[in-house]
Amino acid sequence: MTTPPALEIRGLRLTLPGAARPVLDGVDLTVGPGETVALVGESGSGKSLTSRGALGLLPAGAVTEGAVLVDGEDVLTAPPDRLRALRTGRVAMVFQDPRATLNPLRRIGDFLTEGARAAGVEPAAATDRATGLLRAVGLDASVLAAYPGQVSGGMLQRVVIAAALMGDPVLLLADEPTTALDVITQAEVIALLVRLRESFRTGLLFVTHDLDLAAAVSDRVHVMYAGRIVESGPAEDVFARPLHPYTTALLASTPRLTAPGGRLSAIPGRPPDPRTPLTGCAFAARCPLATDTCRETPPEARRAPGRPDHHAACHHSARLADEGAVLDV
Amino acid sequence: MTAVLTRRPGLAKVTVRKGGSLLHRAALGFAGLVVLAALLAPWIAPHDPNAVDLGAALAGPSADHPLGVDAAGRDTLSRLLLGARTSLLGPLGVVVLSTLLGVAAGTAAAWRGGRLDTLISRSTELVFAFPGMLLAILVVSIHGEGLLAPVVALGVAYLPYVSRLTRTLVLAERARPYVSAYQVQGHSALQICLRHVLPNIAPVVLAQSTINFGYALMDLAGLSFLGLGVPPLTPDWGRMVFDGQTAVQRGYPLSAVLPCVLVVLTVVAFNVAGERWADRVARRDR
């Protein structure tokens, strides 16, 4: 390997002051150049925290262990000026709500070229680049003069994506980029992200709560629960043959067009309270397979037999591997 | 929150300094002390504030008169203590009046909208355009002496600050789905306003009123310095400054300077407390 991965997170542990347990506990993940990796989890699972960590955006008072390498450079130990350079150039982020990302009183053109102009690029050159990128995301230059309130949510999300590409990033962090959009617009934005990733060789970390969407767009999927990665592997494997009961339950509780009708198999209970310490597996309290071992010993991530890239942190993943088809949809 | 509290530029600068936790506590303590002194004044004042002892006129501090005696031979400490009553009661009246009427007008304007909103907003702007002190002087000169006239006049003058803030807050609050939920449930507009909207906006409005209190105190002290409002014999800080003028010219500044200092400190104390409250509410804001 000559080029470093766009993002490499090794054993990231994040503790907040006064918390009983780390909000992120041993997170490992790698996004190669031009690769799409999905981070799936429910609210409070730590998926957004992980992606923000790649920008060095940590909550106040957070204590970290492990390493977060963007393009080979450790974000956690980088001095502020390096971090700023990193944020204006090599990493970019697309948030969930495009309306909240843009200043409603500034023209879209100002928003797009602001970073470049601040970095010393000639205004005319910045505008040229912005126009080119707008064309790449399927918009024309007339949008430059418009205010955010004058365009639709789907168009605005394209603007945000174009703005993210202004600095020619190696890594694009997309935090629920399509959650505020309807299904058709979602498909369009995803199509755009896929195309751009191919032409710009940008690594994409796609954070979402939607396992179906994650499986459909990404090369690899990491499933998070209560600050830990419980399962990771190639998208098709995780989706079709999950090895962790949480993944299985998540798939089963998603209302689908193809599943049989009637009641959904909801996961009983709720995620563990972050204020209480965890012994054993975080999912044990809601898991149909849980035994005393699960409640006492936290499971280590283990490789699935015959599937070298597929890992799951479950004491019973062997059982699921055998009868997975039964529990699955 | 889009609503911004109205603060006069000069004082706000001084009071919103960072690291104000000590300042804030001192301000709260001082405001509390003044209120306590006003409440207990008749019992803790060493002399009758109007007892004239011409022989001791302009005497300096002594065991009998700890803060000295004014030109008419009255004990300064006793006058300061009892003066706190009128000096605080006036602004309290102004604040209560302007808050009640302002909240009612602002809520009605925001909730009903349309022509009522235009009417209320335009008339409050009219009041805005007219200096409060001038209005008070006008009313007093028509109505004659007494605390009531200047209090009502300043109450009206301060009303626009409260009503404009309330209107913005109610407009924002009304757009929240929980208000729609209550409407769908069949609650009347009045019930929703009184039980849910007003309690939710109250902290911000009350913070503004606390700030207004300081300004009203200053305005009223100014009025009584001009000899308007408070009747001559009533102990009042503004009046005391007026009465002390001649003593200052003769080289005995204590009886005029002390009430001045008290007015300034009390205004600052209420401002600091109000600003801190407003900042805290703004930061919490759900």
Add this chain to the structure above:
Amino acid sequence: MSEPLLSVTGLSRAFGAVRAVDDVSFTLPEGGSLGIVGGSGSGKTTTARIVVGLERADEGEVRLRGRVRPARARGRAERLARAREVQMVFQDPYLSLDPRTTVDRMLRETLRLHFPDRDPAPRVRELLDQVGLGTRAAGALPKALSGGQRQRVAIARALAVEPAVLVLDEAVAALDVSVQAQILNLLADIREQTPVGYLFITHDLGVVRCVTDEVLVMRHGRVVEAGATARVLAAPHHPYTRLLLDSVPRPGWNPARIAAARQELSSPQATPTQEA
């Protein structure tokens, strides 16, 4: 004899030049469940708000059991009667509850308003039980509850009025998948236990399939397709419905083809916003 529970005819509403709702008609039978689906800007939420009475229609009428729902309630009796006809559960459970009112007080308030002669205490317990909340939640302020629990409170509050129709406006969209499944199951249970009819507004076709018998597909304020949910999802007639179905992410999904299909679909029609 079989008067529909809710019947909507020729509903229209314009905001400036935009026709948000354009000649929409549908009926909801007693105890039925009707879904309205569409993309953003399709007019589904405006339709729901007109039915509830939070928005007025320019044209058309809403009838409940044959009786026309007036645009504005006059007087207390009419206001309460209107509330008992249609109740609503909003999308965002974080905003639809008063942050300063406890769950218990919220329910009591509504019960006292509608049933002043009944003792509210047992009914509060019954309602909380019905939506799967313990009595511990009763004393809590909304901020102490999770999103799913808040949405249960919102449902309990709507049911407290004993409405004929419950309008659910994207009621599960803001919830996590596992919690969403719990709420959808809860809604299915309530439908079995009470005679209430559902009007379910959503953009999620999987949710529509789960909770509705019939479905209405809206686009640009108009109804483009209507029919039994199973039929519409299995064999859509209108190209827009087909596009919606194809847009749902699944393995082997091709977003680029959907983007192309949408362009094709919007090109012959003059659309006000330029969606490239």
